[in-house]
Amino acid sequence: MSILSAFNNIIINFLDDCILIFKDDTDFKLYKRGLGVIIKYNPKKVHTFFKEYLEKYRPYIDTRNDAFFLQNDFDEIKKYNNDEIFTVINKIKTYWGDLDEHNKKKVWDYFSILSQLSDKI
DSSP states (O other): OOHHHHHHHHHHHHHHHHHHHTTTOTHHHHHHHHHHHHHHHOHHHHHHHHHHHHGGGHHHHHHTOTHHHHTOOOHHHHTTTOHHHHHHHHHHHHHGGGOOHHHHHHHHHHHHHHHHHHHHO
16 A cells, blocks of 8 residues: 555545544535545645645644644645645534543644644645
8 A cells, every 4th residue: 555545545534534523514425535535636735735734834734732622723724725725624623622641632633633643735
């Protein structure tokens, strides 16, 4: 398996976990379906979005700083009019205060793994 394939699989796994954690929110199923289409036709696009839009926030991710979700308005993402990335992150931001520590750790683990894989692509 290539690093790019692993990266894309981790994002799909992240959305699968979001679907389980946020059972009443059907948006994550839509995000997963849309992401699956993007990955099928342009596998590098998801990585490109991740790298381009989240690199500015890397210090928050590396230190697992809750301010990433609680205090950012993600203007860097919004200015590109890219709904795919902004919508998922903003949705997590909405739920962040209600997540228990176990699920917050899972989210940070996903972001950390994605960042590490992104560096290798």
